Amino acid sequence: MLAGIEPGLVKRVGLSTTRVTNLLATGGGEPAAAIIIPGPGLNYRKLALPPNSFLVGGTVDFRGRVREALNQDQLEEAAHSIAAREIKKVAVVGKFSHRNAALERQARELLLKSSPQFDIVLGSAVAGRLNFRRRLTTAYYTAVTGSSWRYFAGEIQAAFKRRGIEAPLNILKADGGTMPVETSLDRPCETVFSGPAASAMGAYGLTMDQLTSVAVDIGGTTTDLALILEGEPLQASRGALIGGQYSHIKSLAVRTIPLGGDSTVRWQGGQLTIGPDREGPAACLGGTAATPTDAFNLLNGEKLGSSRRVLESLARPSGLTAEGLAQKVIKQVVDRLEEEIQDMFRSWEQEPAYKVWEVIHKRKVKPERIVGIGAAANIFIPALSQRFHCQALVHRYSAVANALGAAIARPTLSVTLHADTERGRYFLDREGLQGKVDSQLQLAQAKQIARDHLTEMAARQGFKEYAGSYEFGLEEQFNMIRGWSTVGKLFDVTVQISPGVIKEFQGVKL
Amino acid sequence: MKKGEAVDKRPTGLVFFPAFDWAISPTHPEREERLLYTRDQLFEEGLMDLPQIREYQPRLAGVEDIARVHFCVPDVESQATEAHRIAAGGALTIADALMNGEIKNGFALVRPPGHHAMRVAHGNRGFCNINNEPIMVEYLRQKYGIKRVAIIDTDVHHGDGTQDIYWHDPDVLFISFHQDGRTLYPGSGFTHELGGPLALGTTLNVPLPPGTTDEGILYLLDQLVLPVIKEFKPELVINSAGQDNHYSDPLANMNFSARGYARLNQKLAPDIAVLEGGYSVETALPYVNMGIIMAMAGLDYSNLYEPDYRGEEFTESRGRLRRLREVVEELRPIFLNREALVARAREKYGSVARRERRIYYDTDGIDEQQEERLYLCPDCPGLLTIDSRARHRGGQKNHIYAVSIPLQGCERCRQRGLELYRENVGRAGAPWDFLYLQDRVADNYRREPGGRLA
Ligand SMILES: [Zn+2]
Numbered sequence: 001m002l003a004g005i006e007p008g009l010v011k012r013v014g015l016s017t018t019r020v021t022n023l024l025a026t027g028g029g030e031p032a033a034a035i036i037i038p039g040p041g042l043n044y045r046k047l048a049l050p051p052n053s054f055l056v057g058g059t060v061d062f063r064g065r066v067r068e069a070l071n072q073d074q075l076e077e078a079a080h081s082i083a084a085r086e087i088k089k090v091a092v093v094g095k096f097s098h099r100n101a102a103l104e105r106q107a108r109e110l111l112l113k114s115s116p117q118f119d120i121v122l123g124s125a126v127a128g129r130l131n132f133r134r135r136l137t138t139a140y141y142t143a144v145t146g147s148s149w150r151y152f153a154g155e156i157q158a159a160f161k162r163r164g165i166e167a168p169l170n171i172l173k174a175d176g177g178t179m180p181v182e183t184s185l186d187r188p189c190e191t192v193f194s195g196p197a198a199s200a201m202g203a204y205g206l207t208m209d210q211l212t213s214v215a216v217d218i219g220g221t222t223t224d225l226a227l228i229l230e231g232e233p234l235q236a237s238r239g240a241l242i243g244g245q246y247s248h249i250k251s252l253a254v255r256t257i258p259l260g261g262d263s264t265v266r267w268q269g270g271q272l273t274i275g276p277d278r279e280g281p282a283a284c285l286g287g288t289a290a291t292p293t294d295a296f297n298l299l300n301g302e303k304l305g306s307s308r309r310v311l312e313s314l315a316r317p318s319g320l321t322a323e324g325l326a327q328k329v330i331k332q333v334v335d336r337l338e339e340e341i342q343d344m345f346r347s348w349e350q351e352p353a354y355k356v357w358e359v360i361h362k363r364k365v366k367p368e369r370i371v372g373i374g375a376a377a378n379i380f381i382p383a384l385s386q387r388f389h390c391q392a393l394v395h396r397y398s399a400v401a402n403a404l405g406a407a408i409a410r411p412t413l414s415v416t417l418h419a420d421t422e423r424g425r426y427f428l429d430r431e432g433l434q435g436k437v438d439s440q441l442q443l444a445q446a447k448q449i450a451r452d453h454l455t456e457m458a459a460r461q462g463f464k465e466y467a468g469s470y471e472f473g474l475e476e477q478f479n480m481i482r483g484w485s486t487v488g489k490l491f492d493v494t495v496q497i498s499p500g501v502i503k504e505f506q507g508v509k510l
Numbered sequence: 511m512k513k514g515e516a517v518d519k520r521p522t523g524l525v526f527f528p529a530f531d532w533a534i535s536p537t538h539p540e541r542e543e544r545l546l547y548t549r550d551q552l553f554e555e556g557l558m559d560l561p562q563i564r565e566y567q568p569r570l571a572g573v574e575d576i577a578r579v580h581f582c583v584p585d586v587e588s589q590a591t592e593a594h595r596i597a598a599g600g601a602l603t604i605a606d607a608l609m610n611g612e613i614k615n616g617f618a619l620v621r622p623p624g625h626h627a628m629r630v631a632h633g634n635r636g637f638c639n640i641n642n643e644p645i646m647v648e649y650l651r652q653k654y655g656i657k658r659v660a661i662i663d664t665d666v667h668h669g670d671g672t673q674d675i676y677w678h679d680p681d682v683l684f685i686s687f688h689q690d691g692r693t694l695y696p697g698s699g700f701t702h703e704l705g706g707p708l709a710l711g712t713t714l715n716v717p718l719p720p721g722t723t724d725e726g727i728l729y730l731l732d733q734l735v736l737p738v739i740k741e742f743k744p745e746l747v748i749n750s751a752g753q754d755n756h757y758s759d760p761l762a763n764m765n766f767s768a769r770g771y772a773r774l775n776q777k778l779a780p781d782i783a784v785l786e787g788g789y790s791v792e793t794a795l796p797y798v799n800m801g802i803i804m805a806m807a808g809l810d811y812s813n814l815y816e817p818d819y820r821g822e823e824f825t826e827s828r829g830r831l832r833r834l835r836e837v838v839e840e841l842r843p844i845f846l847n848r849e850a851l852v853a854r855a856r857e858k859y860g861s862v863a864r865r866e867r868r869i870y871y872d873t874d875g876i877d878e879q880q881e882e883r884l885y886l887c888p889d890c891p892g893l894l895t896i897d898s899r900a901r902h903r904g905g906q907k908n909h910i911y912a913v914s915i916p917l918q919g920c921e922r923c924r925q926r927g928l929e930l931y932r933e934n935v936g937r938a939g940a941p942w943d944f945l946y947l948q949d950r951v952a953d954n955y956r957r958e959p960g961g962r963l964a
């Protein structure tokens with residue numbers, strides 16, 4: 001791709017890699033264990049847990065108060081078992097550890113005393129928002145993938161260096177933003193599902209306006225859908241699915257459908273089916289099976305090669321003509337895509353709401369444009385956009401839009417602060433950071449603290465030029481009343497650098 | 511579960527609506543903070559990620575959904591704010607999901623609560639303006655043709671609003687167990703309160719001695735509530751699920767635990783639970799709500815406990831158990847002989863049964879004077895008229911007249927009701943500010959200014 005470009009001219013490298021996604025899909029990575037400190041609630045003995053999981057007593061409550069001490073006997077027993085299995089990677093995850101990491105830290109200390117070979121990931125360091133199960137998943141898979149990712153990242157850096165490219169290396173994340181490769185070393189799981197994120201950001205880069213777009217990336221056997229709502233890439237309400245469980249990895253709301261340009265078309269029990277498999281390239285491109293690409297090709301003058309023969313032989317038993325079958329195939333694909341897109345909008349509209357204001361002001365948004373991405377984009381996009389009575393965009397860069405997305409995505413960073421003035425403390429959802437607050441803390445100050453941390457983190461990670469592009473998301477404050485008087489306040493504040501494009505990118509010509 | 515019974519794999523529906531931007535007043539128990547720690551606990555536990563739970567967004571209840579149950583004075587809009595309509599709407603959302611077969615059961619974990627709101631609503635009493643369960647039940651009956659429903663009120667306070675709404679309805683079984691009215695708001699709910707003359711025995715009240723524990727409440731469930739439900743054969747069982755029986759509740763004096771609540775819901779197996787009261791925001795609610803959801807979803811709750819729970823401190827006393835046994839022995843025969851009781855009441859009252867009451871609205875400081883007339887009918891639960899005058903704290907007065915034709919009303923009663931309404935709307939010099947018509951047969955609700963304004 002860089003052929004003919006002077007290495008010194010490369011100012012920035014954006015990399016979208018399936019390395020961790022593949023590791024997780026194939027069950028690769030290093031064996032890891034999980035020490036789980038669940039306290040009261042669900043019975044974790046009855047739930048599907050990662051392999052080598054150990055339950056240890058100890059309770060932190062929602063206010064971050066330690067209510068039951070760490071059960072050191074159980075911890076010691078777990079440490080023995082883990083060491084006996086020759087496992088080195090250990091995730092230690094406690095319920096509400098993001099409100100007080102004391103038990104997790106104490107466990108780490110004790111584990112390292114008895115088993116100094118352990119390499120320990122704390123839940124509070126990698127996943128600091130509410131949801132213990134997602135924290136467990138995130139921490140566990142961070143432990144599993146850490147070393148492989150570290151190794152891979154080192155190789156990539158060396159490879160670029162050998163080619164004389166010294167530019168900073170940025171890794172694309174599932175949320176449509178990037179992080180410097182150095183940051184990724186502690187947070188390997190954030191690189192999962194960056195493929196669909198790249199195409200969504202590609203669509204974003206091709207449009208960059210306030211319209212509501214659907215990015216449709218039609219590949220060989222799958223199609224990725226993503227939503228850009230009024231100019232903002234939509235984030236999933238739940239984290240990325242890893243190992244069948246939700247995680248705390250922020251991710252764009254993308255949906256992958258097992259349906260693509262090369263999906264095999266066949267009759268099954270009198271029904272025309274498309275995919276989910278692929279037998280090879282489309283017939284018009286030298287393959288043997290009929291595909292949606294062939295259907296499109298036939299109806300558009302067979303510019304790509306011959307599709308008629310396979311479609312005719314497939315159509316014959318049903319009494320259809322080749323053209324009739326082709327139209328049926330196209331319709332079926334477009335039907336399916338339309339249905340999935342409608343469902344994505346519906347899911348977004350049906351997100352739970354916890355405030356009167358939110359319920360009253362629920363919006364209904366309609367797609368205003370379908371953006372085609374990938375080589376096969378022009379096949380279905382016009383027909384699909386007609387269904388929604390909206391614009392279609394198939395740009396001349398559509399075929400490389402996901403590479404564009406990876407290259408132009410800017411860093412993202414989100415910091416959520418939880419402050420409890422009665423306890424006099426605040427907690428961040430990153431790196432297990434916390435600090436003191438006084439009892440008179442006001443919302444404006446809570447926001448300031450969160451913003452200062454965001455600025456500091458951005459600078460530390462080498463992208464302070466984006467620190468100014470922050471916006472506040474969640475802003476909540478609650479008075480704590482005991483009896484009839486106020487004893488403190490609770491604040492939850494999120495400040496973030498949202499997905500967007502790097503400063504150098506000015507958009508593309510249509 | 512019995513052998514051979516199929517496991518219902520469908521999820522439990524959940525509407526969680528904590529109304530984080532709504533309070534009666536900043537320091538009132540019914541304030542923004544009430545379900546905050548419940549949110550933390552449910553979210554931290556990741557309950558909504560489980561396949562056993564399906565979360566729904568609440569909708570707004572319509573004006574007609576509220577008018578189907580209440581005579582709101584002066585109108586629905588002034589009694590039901592958006593928050594109230596969303597809480598009631600959350601219950602409707604669960605009702606729809608249940609009837610569509612999407613869920614096996616459901617919990618409307620919503621605020622503000624409703625079980626003290628009576629048929630005539632002049633204002634807020636016991637933190638309630640409109641009553642979520644009857645709004646849901648009447649919607650279910652109207653839309654889905656449900657006839658028989660059991661509402662079990664497990665709040666520590668007597669569900670006097672729900673009792674009032676179903677007082678004359680023999681097809682809705684209402685059982686409330688609560689802390690003895692001599693020691694707690696609203697001061698009612700005694701064993702002699704059994705329903706109107708034509709619905710005697712389908713309202714049952716169990717005053718619990720202060721201090722009653724899990725054991726006592728589960729005893730009552732096994733010995734009275736469950737057998738009565740079984741005999742009544744309702745199509746749906748509703749738990750009016752207050753959580754102020756908890757040992758830590760600041761407004762009451764009972765000793766129920768989170769696991770006790772879970773056990774209660776497992777045994778009761780309600781089709782729908784709707785949150786009512788419960789004001790121990792940190793010590794009880796996060797755990798009790800977990801317990802209800804876990805029990806309804808069939809999740810193992812053996813690891814659920816309040817961090818400060820010391821079970822050994824809460825053993826049931828012999829005295830309380832004896833008291834409960836007496837109540838069970840008093841009420842079971844009443845329920846079983848309810849037809850004879852109704853027959854006797856018919857003889858006693860003849861054609862019209864009158865009831866005069868004073869109702870006090872603690873939150874809003876309203877004093878209501880009510881006269882109810884039930885026109886006894888051999889074919890239906892009878893036509894009901896209400897004359898109600900309310901005096902507000904500020905001196906404002908409202909006087910209304912309401913005609914209620916019951917859902918099961920016969921055509922004769924219905925015509926008589928329509929006639930009464932028409933006559934009185936047109937009557938010059940009549941004393942009422944507003945007249946109301948509730949025609950449940952036609953699902954038609956009207957309100958017009960009375961002669962006094964004309
Ligand atoms: Zn109550």
Ligand SMILES: [Zn+2]
Pocket residue numbers: 887888889890891892893919920921922923924
């Ligand atoms: Zn009648």
